[in-house]
Amino acid sequence: MNYHVLTLFPEMIEQGLHTSILGRAMEKGLINLEAVDIRDYTEDKHRKVDDYPYGGGAGMVMQAEPVFRACEDVQRRIEGEKARVIYVTPQGKTFDQALAQELAREKDLILLCGHYEGIDERVLEEVVTDYVSIGDYVLTGGELPAMVMIDAISRLVPGVLSNEVSAEFETFHDNLLEYPQYSRPEVWRGKAVPPVLLCGNHDRIEDWRREQSILRTRKRRPDLYESYETAQMASISDKKLSKNRLKLIIADKSALTGAEEGCPERPWAGEFLELIRELDLKLVLLPEEDPKRFCKIMERERVGRREALVFTTTVEGVLAAREERLRTVYLPEDETASEPKELIYYRRISDLLEAMAVLRKLAQ
Ligand code: ADE
Numbered sequence: 036m037n038y039h040v041l042t043l044f045p046e047m048i049e050q051g052l053h054t055s056i057l058g059r060a061m062e063k064g065l066i067n068l069e070a071v072d073i074r075d076y077t078e079d080k081h082r083k084v085d086d087y088p089y090g091g092g093a094g095m096v097m098q099a100e101p102v103f104r105a106c107e108d109v110q111r112r113i114e115g116e117k118a119r120v121i122y123v124t125p126q127g128k129t130f131d132q133a134l135a136q137e138l139a140r141e142k143d144l145i146l147l148c149g150h151y152e153g154i155d156e157r158v159l160e161e162v163v164t165d166y167v168s169i170g171d172y173v174l175t176g177g178e179l180p181a182m183v184m185i186d187a188i189s190r191l192v193p194g195v196l197s198n199e200v201s202a203e204f205e206t207f208h209d210n211l212l213e214y215p216q217y218s219r220p221e222v223w224r225g226k227a228v229p230p231v232l233l234c235g236n237h238d239r240i241e242d243w244r245r246e247q248s249i250l251r252t253r254k255r256r257p258d259l260y261e262s263y264e265t266a267q268m269a270s271i272s273d274k275k276l277s278k279n280r281l282k283l284i285i286a287d288k289s290a291l292t293g294a295e296e297g298c299p300e301r302p303w304a305g306e307f308l309e310l311i312r313e314l315d316l317k318l319v320l321l322p323e324e325d326p327k328r329f330c331k332i333m334e335r336e337r338v339g340r341r342e343a344l345v346f347t348t349t350v351e352g353v354l355a356a357r358e359e360r361l362r363t364v365y366l367p368e369d370e371t372a373s374e375p376k377e378l379i380y381y382r383r384i385s386d387l388l389e390a391m392a393v394l395r396k397l398a399q
Pocket of ligand 1: 123124125167168169170171172173174175176177180
């Protein structure tokens with residue numbers, strides 16, 4: 036990836052990005068950075084690049100010609116197709132991880148940094164392909180936003196992060212925030228690491244982390260959670276869904292059906308049963324007199340532990356399923372019921388979308 040930053044402050048760009056991970060990536064030749072001084076392209080003997088705005092008003096405006104020539108010079112030196120020219124401005128589309136991913140696929144990027152009261156509109160119309168903002172606040176110039184973008188884009192360029200999977204599973208992957216992380220000591224100032232992380236079972240850990248991501252996103256970023264839900268719903272209706280992982284749902288009668296036969300107590304139970312049918316899953320209701328029959332049921336249905344999922348409305352149900360090391364969705368009958376600390380595993384899923392999302396993921 037080759038960045039060409041058009042700026043009035045080239046030293047700011049050069050000094051700001053040569054350290055740590057990006058510095059190493061530049062040494063390895065994975066990314067190249069060129070800070071182009073717009074003043075080098077003015078014909079003014081005092082190297083002036085700005086003037087008063089037509090129509091009056093505060094501040095100065097960067098003139099069109101030096102910007103145009105700087106951009107033209109860079110485009111001429113770039114091999115192959117013309118590069119995208121990104122004007123960093125609070126008036127642009129908000130930069131996010133999806134845009135970082137899109138831009139990381141480019142070979143060259145030209146970033147244009149403004150100062151003062153902006154840049155003459157005519158040159159922007161001529162050269163700019165994308166208007167991008169890093170957020171709804173106004174900074175004194177475009178250099179910091181350009182550096183923010185270069186940092187976010189560069190770490191997605193293959194080879195820049197030593198461990199490439201880490202970019203894949205982190206925050207914003209799948210529209211979810213990252214799960215919480217813990218390191219030694221196991222107990223810090225009386226606070227213990229969640230026990231599931233010490234169990235050594237990677238499937239369980241992965242499920243727990245997924246759950247934490249979902250819960251954290253819903254709490255801290257309801258806007259992202261909404262996109263996640265929408266994406267989940269879209270993929271549920273994707274008929275290409277593979278169906279060989281989850282095979283069996285074992286549920287309390289009260290988890291899915293109402294007190295009266297055939298009358299769904301939970302408002303979404305009908306839709307949920309439809310999804311179970313659509314995913315071609317088998318549903319077995321636990322006999323009320325023997326809520327611990329998981330083993331027998333699984334034997335009879337010829338499914339393994341990882342192919343079954345338990346839906347239960349009681350803490351006892353969760354504990355019984357847990358004893359068999361079965362994955363569990365806990366649908367509390369009483370939202371205010373207290374529950375043992377160890378119920379950290381898909382607990383308190385109480386709405387259709389989330390329960391369906393869990394099903395969909397496990398049925399993949
Ligand atoms: N220039 C000044 N403020 C900015 C912002 N928030 N994003 C991008 N460029 C800017």
